[in-house]
Amino acid sequence: MQDRRTDYGPPHYEQFLPPIIKENYGKWKYHEVLKPGVMVHVSHSGAKLYTVRAASSRLLSIDKIRMYCDLADKYCGGHLRFTSRHNVEFLTDKFENIEPLIKDLKAIGHPVGGIGNSISAIVHTQGWIHCHSAATDASGIVKAVMDDVIDHFENMKLPGKLRIALACCLNMCGAVHCSDIAILGIHRRPPRIQHDKVKKMCEIPNVSASCPTAAIRPARVGGHESIEIIEEQCMFCANCFTVCPALPIADPLNDGVSIWVGGKVSNARHEPMFSKLAIPFLPNNPPRWPEVTTAISNLVELWAANARKYERMGEWIERIGWPKFFKMAGIEFQKEHIDDFKHAGLTYKRSTHLTF
Amino acid sequence: MANAFPKTPKLDELEKGKWPSFVTEIKMAARKNPMSRDLLGLLERSYDEKLGHWKHGGIVGVMGYGGGVIGRYSDLPDEYPNISHFHTMRINQPAGWFYTSDALRKICDIWEKHGSGLTNMHGSTGDIILLGTSTDHLEPVFSELQKIDFDIGGSGSDVRTPSCCCGMARCEWACYDTMAACYDFTMAFQDEIHRPAFPYKFKFKFSGCPNDCVASIARADMSIIGTWRDNIQVDQAAVKEYADKGMNIQRDVVGNCPAKCMDWDGKQLKIENAYCRRCMHCINALPKALAPGKDRGATVLLGSKAPIVEGALLSSVLIPFVKMEPPYQEIKDVIENIWEIWCEEGKNRERVGEFIQRVGMGNFLEAIGLEPTPEMVAHPRENPYVFYEEYFEEDEGETEAAKA
Numbered sequence: 001m002q003d004r005r006t007d008y009g010p011p012h013y014e015q016f017l018p019p020i021i022k023e024n025y026g027k028w029k030y031h032e033v034l035k036p037g038v039m040v041h042v043s044h045s046g047a048k049l050y051t052v053r054a055a056s057s058r059l060l061s062i063d064k065i066r067m068y069c070d071l072a073d074k075y076c077g078g079h080l081r082f083t084s085r086h087n088v089e090f091l092t093d094k095f096e097n098i099e100p101l102i103k104d105l106k107a108i109g110h111p112v113g114g115i116g117n118s119i120s121a122i123v124h125t126q127g128w129i130h131c132h133s134a135a136t137d138a139s140g141i142v143k144a145v146m147d148d149v150i151d152h153f154e155n156m157k158l159p160g161k162l163r164i165a166l167a168c169c170l171n172m173c174g175a176v177h178c179s180d181i182a183i184l185g186i187h188r189r190p191p192r193i194q195h196d197k198v199k200k201m202c203e204i205p206n207v208s209a210s211c212p213t214a215a216i217r218p219a220r221v222g223g224h225e226s227i228e229i230i231e232e233q234c235m236f237c238a239n240c241f242t243v244c245p246a247l248p249i250a251d252p253l254n255d256g257v258s259i260w261v262g263g264k265v266s267n268a269r270h271e272p273m274f275s276k277l278a279i280p281f282l283p284n285n286p287p288r289w290p291e292v293t294t295a296i297s298n299l300v301e302l303w304a305a306n307a308r309k310y311e312r313m314g315e316w317i318e319r320i321g322w323p324k325f326f327k328m329a330g331i332e333f334q335k336e337h338i339d340d341f342k343h344a345g346l347t348y349k350r351s352t353h354l355t356f
Numbered sequence: 357m358a359n360a361f362p363k364t365p366k367l368d369e370l371e372k373g374k375w376p377s378f379v380t381e382i383k384m385a386a387r388k389n390p391m392s393r394d395l396l397g398l399l400e401r402s403y404d405e406k407l408g409h410w411k412h413g414g415i416v417g418v419m420g421y422g423g424g425v426i427g428r429y430s431d432l433p434d435e436y437p438n439i440s441h442f443h444t445m446r447i448n449q450p451a452g453w454f455y456t457s458d459a460l461r462k463i464c465d466i467w468e469k470h471g472s473g474l475t476n477m478h479g480s481t482g483d484i485i486l487l488g489t490s491t492d493h494l495e496p497v498f499s500e501l502q503k504i505d506f507d508i509g510g511s512g513s514d515v516r517t518p519s520c521c522c523g524m525a526r527c528e529w530a531c532y533d534t535m536a537a538c539y540d541f542t543m544a545f546q547d548e549i550h551r552p553a554f555p556y557k558f559k560f561k562f563s564g565c566p567n568d569c570v571a572s573i574a575r576a577d578m579s580i581i582g583t584w585r586d587n588i589q590v591d592q593a594a595v596k597e598y599a600d601k602g603m604n605i606q607r608d609v610v611g612n613c614p615a616k617c618m619d620w621d622g623k624q625l626k627i628e629n630a631y632c633r634r635c636m637h638c639i640n641a642l643p644k645a646l647a648p649g650k651d652r653g654a655t656v657l658l659g660s661k662a663p664i665v666e667g668a669l670l671s672s673v674l675i676p677f678v679k680m681e682p683p684y685q686e687i688k689d690v691i692e693n694i695w696e697i698w699c700e701e702g703k704n705r706e707r708v709g710e711f712i713q714r715v716g717m718g719n720f721l722e723a724i725g726l727e728p729t730p731e732m733v734a735h736p737r738e739n740p741y742v743f744y745e746e747y748f749e750e751d752e753g754e755t756e757a758a759k760a
Contacts, residue, residue, distance in 0.1 A: 004502070006420050007546035010448040011505045013535050016456050017525060026524035026533065030644045041526055049526065057376040059487070061384040061392075062464035062473045069457035080460075082453040082477050084521065084570045091526070109376050125480060128402035129378075129395070130428060130444065130487060132412035137402065139378040140370055147373030172662035173480050178574040178670070201413070206704060212665050239664050243705075245413050252406035265574045267566035267581075268637040269612050272573050272670055286403040287366040309608050310641070342667055 018079040020049050020093045036155055037112030038098055050092050052101050054110040055121055055146070055153060058086040059129065059139055067108055075101045085121045085163075087114050113154040117161060119300070120153070122146060124166040125173045127185075132245075133238045134168035135185030135255040136284050142166055144288040145183070148297050152304075159307040159316075162300065163264070170237045180313035181299055182260035182275040183292065187236040189254045191247035195226040202244035210243045212341075235341075257282045257292050261299060262314030273314045276322075278329070280336035302329055321355050361386065362397035366404065385473035391488055392472050394436040401432075416443055416491055418498040421550045424508035425494055441490040442472070445497060446483035446509035448542065448549075451535035452522040453478065459504070466500040481559065482519030482570075483509040507546075513705075514552035515545045520562035521569040523582075529639065530564030531582030531652040532680035538562045540682055554695070555702035555711075565648065566636045572660075572671070577708045578691065579657040579671040582680075584649035587629040588638070594645035595625045609641050653679040656687060658694070659709025669709040672717075676731040693724035 014022070024043035031041040034050075041049045068088055072080040075097040081089045088110070090101055102112050114120040122145065125131065127138030145164065152158055165176035168185040176182035198204065207227055208216045215233035219226060229240075241247045259282065263275030278299070282291040299313075306328070307316040317325045326333050339347045367379045382399070385392035398409055409431050416427040426444040433440030447463070467473060467486050470493040476485035484506075489497065498508065509517035518541050521527065523534030541560055542549070548558075561572030564582040572579035599605050605625065610618045617631040618638065625645075627638075639646045656678060657671035678686055694708065697720070702711045712720045721728055730736075 004419075004499075007507070007550060008502075008505065009507050009543045009546055010450050010539070011459070013451040013454055013525075013539060016450055016454040016459065021525050026530070028524075028526065028528040030528055030647075032643070041528070051526070055376050056477065057378040057381055058476050058478075059378040059381050060475050060477050061381040062467050062475065063384045064381055065460055065464050065475065065477065069460050072457045078457040080455055080457070081522065082455075084453075084482075084519070086477065088477070109380070111374055111376075123480065128399060128408045128410075130410060130442070131408060132410045132428070134408040134410075140403070143370050143373065143375055143377060143379075146375035150374045153375075167662075170662075171664050172668075175480065175571060175575040175662050177662060177668045178571065209704065210665065212667070237664060242412070242664075245411060250407055255406065265568050265571040267568065267573075267633075267635050268640055269614055269635055271614075272568075274668060274670070284406045286406065287369040310612055310637070 016079070018049075018077055018091055018093075020047055021091070023047065024049070033116045033156070036118065037102075037115055039115055048093060048095070050095060050098055052090045052092075052098060052105070052112060053083065053087050053114050054090070054105045054112050055114065056082075056086055056088045056110065057139065057143070058121070058124065064108075071101065071104055074104070083121075085114070085123050087121050111150065111154055116156040117158045118152055118154075118156050119146075119149050119158070119162045119164060122164045122166055122183075123174050123176070123179075125168045127168040131168055131173075133171060133241055133249070135187050135238070135250065136168050136257050137286060138166050138168045138174075138185075140286055141183060141257070141289050141292055144293050145296050148293045149300055152300065158304050160310045160312050162303070162313065164296070170239075171242065176260070177274050178263035178265045178272060179275050180261065180264065180303075181296060182263065183296070184258045184260060185255065186258045186281070187238055187249050187251060187255055188281070189249070189251050190229050190231050190234040190236065191238075191241055191249040193221070193226060193229065194246040194248070195221045195224040197246035198226040198244065199224060201246045207240050207244045207247070210239045212237060212239065216240060252284070256284050257289070259292070259295055259299070262312075262317045264312050264314055266312075269310065270312070270315050270318070275314075277337050278331055280334060299329065321353075324355050361393060362400060364396055364400040367396065367400050382474065388468075389473040390438040391442065392474055394438040395442070395472065395474070395488065398430060398432065398436045398439060410442075416441075416494065418494050418508065421508060422552045423511040423514045423550060426511055428488070439472075439488065442488040443491065443494065444488065445471075445486040445494065446479060446481075446511055446517065447486060447501065448507050448509040448517050449478055449482055449484050449519070451520055451538045451542075452525055453482075454522070454525065459506075462504045463506065466497060466504075470497045470500070481509075481516050483517045508550070510549040510557075512552040513554045513556050514550070514558070515548040515554075516557050516559045517549065518542050518545075518560040518562065519570055521564050523562075523564040527564060528643065529567065529582075529636070529648060531584055531648055532564065532654055534562040534564045534582070536682065537580065537680055537684060540684060544683075544688065548695075554699060556705045556707050558695075558708065566634055567640065573657060574660050574670055575662075576660055576671065577658065579660060580654050580680075580687070581657065582648075582652065583634050583655050583677065584652045585677055586649035586651040588627055588632065588649060589647040590625060590627065591645050592624055595642060596623065598642050598645055603642070609638050612637050612641075653677050656690075659707070659712055661707045661709050665705060666710045666713065669707075669713075671709070673732045674726065676729060690724060690726065697723040 165179040219228035259279040260275035472488035520534040520538035523530040561576035656675040660671035
C-alpha cells in the first residue's frame with residue numbers, strides 16, 4: 001500500500017525535453033517556415049530543430065494518442081508536444097525524417113499545417129459532448145468549418161494569421177472574445193423556472209446576484225419560495241442556470257450561433273482587441289451547420305481578398321470602417337449590433353469620419 | 357441496449373472531410389468502452405433534438421482536494437446507463453505541453469482501465485482533460501496518477517492550472533523562461549490550486565513575448581508577458597538580405613510600426629527605441645535580422661476574463677517592467693496582497709478584474725501597496741467626478757493640509 005501523496009504538482013518539464021532542446025534552451029537565434037506546417041529553429045550554436053505541426057480534433061481517443069506516441073518513437077526519439085490551439089507537434093533534429101513523418105501523419109488522418117499566414121486549429125469548448133449549458137455543439141461546428149477552410153490550414157496564402165475560436169455559450173470557456181472570427185452559442189429565451197425545485201436545489205440570494213442585469217428577484221410562486229425573472233431585462237446569458245440547475249434555458253427552437261469578428265490578442269501592430277458582433281443569429285443545423293460554415297467561408301474570403309499583408313481581420317475592418325465591412329460582407333445591420341450594456345456609449349460613432 | 361453500437365447517421369456525416377474527426381475518435385474508444393458507446397448514442401440524440409443532455413451539480417472529487425474534478429450527469433440515465441455519471445478530471449499538464457511517448461502511454465493505460473478512453477489534448481485552460489468516468493473510479497485514477505507523478509489541476513473558485521507558451525525551449529523571442537516561471541508558480545500555489553478558497557477563479561498565464569501565444573491578456577487574471585527595456589537588436593546585413601530577397605521593408609515593416617519610430621533608407625534600418633512600443637511586428641517580420649533587446653523581463657497585467665458576469669475584460673498594466681528571476685518574490689508579494697483584499701472584499705463569483713472595476717483602480721492600488729503610474733492607463737480620466745482626498749482647513753488664520 002503506497003502512501004497517499006498530494007500537492008506534488010505536475011512532473012517537471014525538463015524530463016520531457018528532447019536533448020537538442022536541453023542543449024539549446026534559451027539559445028535560439030531565429031526560425032524559418034520551410035513549408036506549410038514545417039518550421040526550423042536555428043540556435044546560436046548552429047543546431048537545427050525541425051517542427052512538424054499537425055491538425056488534431058482536440059477530442060482524442062487513447063488509441064490515437066498511442067498512435068502519436070508511435071510516430072514520436074519512430075521519428076523524434078519519443079518526443080512530442082501540443083500547442084495552445086490543440087495542434088500536435090513533432091520535434092526532430094533529423095531533416096530526413098520530415099517527409100516520412102508527414103506521410104504517416106496524413107495516413108492516419110492528420111493534415112499538416114497551421115503555421116504562418118494560415119488558419120490554425122479552432123480553440124473550442126465541449127458543446128453537447130459534455131457541457132451542461134451548451135447552446136450549440138462545439139466539435140461538430142469545428143469539424144464542419146475546418147473541412148470547409150482546410151485549404152487555408154494546409155497552405156499559407158492568406159494576408160496574415162487568422163484565428164477562429166468557438167464557445168458553446170456565453171461562459172466562453174474557450175475565451176473566444178479576442179479572435180479574428182468567433183463562433184458563439186447563444187440562447188434567445190429566458191430560463192424556464194421550475195418553481196418546485198428552486199428552493200431545494202439553489203441558494204436564492206446567489207441566483208439573484210448571478211444576473212448581470214438584475215432581472216432576478218426572490219418571489220413566492222404557487223406556494224413555493226422561488227424567484228421571478230423580469231423578461232425584458234434578461235439577455236439569456238445562462239449564468240443563473242450555472243448557479244441554479246432548476247432554471248433550464250436550453251431551447252432547441254431558439255438556441256443557435258452568433259458570429260463575431262475582428263478580435264486579436266497579439267500586441268503586434270494594433271493593441272489587443274475584442275471581437276465585435278457581425279451576425280446576431282444563425283440556426284443550429286446539425287450535423288454540418290451549413291449556414292455557419294457558409295458565413296465563415298464568406299468572411300474568410302472577403303478578408304483574404306481585401307486585407308493588406310499582415311493585416312488581421314480587425315485591423316482591416318478598422319482601416320475600411322464598419323459600414324464598409326457590413327456592405328462588403330452583405331450582412332444586414334440590425335438593432336442587435338448596437339451595444340446596450342455598460343459603457344455602450346463608448347461604442348457609438350462620435351465623429352464624421354465616414355466613408356460613402 | 358447499452359452494449360450495441362448505436363446507429364449514428366448524423367454523426368457519421370462528420371467522419372467525412374479532411375479535418376480530423378472527433379466522431380472517429382469516439383468510435384475508436386467505443387470499440388472497447390461502453391461509456392463511449394453510450395456517449396455516441398447520447399450525442400446522436402442531441403444532434404436530432406438540437407439539445408444538450410448533461411446536468412451539472414453535486415460535489416465530486418478526490419479526498420483532500422476541492423477542485424480538479426467536474427461533476428457531470430446525463431439527464432437520461434436509464435437510456436444511457438454507462439454515462440449516468442460522466443465526470444471530467446483535469447490533470448495538470450507539464451509546462452509547455454512537452455511530453456515523452458512513455459509518459460503519455462502511462463496516462464492512456466490508466467484511462468483505459470478507469471475511464472471512457474476519451475481525452476482532450478488539451479482543455480481550454482491547459483490541463484490534460486480525462487473526459488468521463490464514474491464517481492467510484494475517481495480515487496483509483498488519482499492513486500494511479502500518483503505513481504507516475506501527474507497531479508490534478510484546478511477547478512472552481514481556486515487558482516486554475518497555470519499555463520505557458522514554450523518560451524526558451526523553442527522560441528527565439530522568449531524574454532524570460534516561461535516554463536520555469538509557470539512551474540515555479542504552480543508549485544508555490546499547490547494549496548490554492550487544490551483547495552478553492554477564493555471568491556472565484558484566478559488564472560495565471562505566462563507568455564514569453566508580446567505576441568502572447570497563450571492569449572494571457574484575454575484569458576488570465578494575471579497575465580505575465582515578456583518584454584524588454586533596451587534597444588531592439590538589429591543585424592543590418594540581415595535586414596539588407598531580406599530587402600534583396602524582395603521584402604518591402606518600407607511598406608510592410610516601417611509602414612506597420614504603430615509608434616512610427618522606424619526609418620529605412622534602402623541600406624540601414626534606424627529605430628528610435630525611446631518611442632518603440634514593443635509590439636513585436638518588425639521582429640515577427642524579420643526574425644533573422646531583428647531580436648528583442650538584452651535587458652529582458654516581463655510586463656505584469658491584471659484582470660482579464662470572459663463576459664460572465666459583468667462583461668469581458670482585457671488585462672491592464674499593473675507592473676510595467678519586472679525582471680523575471682526566481683523566486684519571483686516581487687510578483688508573489690503583490691499576488692498575496694491582491695488575494696488578501698479580494699478575498700476580504702470580493703463578492704461571490706466576482707473576478708479580480710470586476711472587483712477592480714467596482715472599487716476603482718486607484719483604491720485597489722492603495723490597498724495592495726502599489727503607486728499609480730501613467731503606464732497603467734490608456735489615458736487619464738475624462739470626467740471631473742474626482743473623489744479628492746486632500747483639502748485645506750481654516751485653522752485660526754493658518755492653513756494646513758488635512759487628509760480626509
